[in-house]
Amino acid sequence: KKVVGVTDFDTYPKEVKNVEKIGGMEFNTEKIISLNPDLVLAHASSMQSAEEGLKQLKGAGITVVTVNDAASFEEAYRSIEMIGKAAGAEDQAASLVKSMKSDLADIKEKAAAISKADQKKVFVEVSPAPDIYTTGKGTFMDEMLEAIHAENAASAQKGWAKITEEAIVKL
Known part of the structure; x- marks a missing residue:
């Protein structure tokens, strides 16, 4: 409910289809500023191409947080916790990470029964x-x-x- 803008590529959750689009790798800085966000989440993979636009957002007084390009479950958990802290939703982030860890443990337990012969x-x-x-x-x-x-x-x-x-x- 608090999200005011998403990229052209965002599809999840389904509610984002009703949220203002701000562009893709080439985002519309003026549009973002006009939406008056408290926080902009940028992804580490786009830092070089987005550097100038992110400077403009910071210059407009908007907090910009760069989310790492998670290459593991642990890095994804840290990203969620970082976003939770930046968004003032630390408890929700901690709860989500706990749930994800529990789900992963359940999956690994089920997968342990897969023999090498049955491995895909x-x-x-x-x-x-x-x-x-x-x-x-x-x-x-x-x-x-x-x-x-x-x-x-x-x-x-x-x-x-x-x-x-x-x-x-x-x-």
């Missing part, structure tokens, strides 16, 4: 052709696959890796 090999496409990207080691998605005892087909890659259709077929 999974390919994750995070960006479609013509520039196909997948998730390799050191990513949050790779950690999720490990948690459910699935084998990441692209585990020889590191980070977010560009891959060809031919290489996918070989995997």
Whole structure:
């Protein structure tokens, strides 16, 4: 209820479809300022392209918090706690993290029953052709696959890796 603007790419929760759109990687600084936010959450992955716009927001007296590019469950928990603190919702953030940790423990317990013979090999496409990207080691998605005892087909890659259709077929 307190969110006054979201990017063009935000789809969750479903209520964001009724929230003012402020652009994507190229965001509309004037529009953001006109919405009079108390807080702007920026993502670490867009810092270089957004640097000038974020300076303008800070110059307008708006608090800007940069959220890290979480590459693990632990980093995601820290991000949630940081956002909770910045938004004055520390108790809600702590409750969410506790619930997520409990859910993950339940999933890992169920996954422990999966034998090596029953383990699935999974390919994750995070960006479609013509520039196909997948998730390799050191990513949050790779950690999720490990948690459910699935084998990441692209585990020889590191980070977010560009891959060809031919290489996918070989995997």
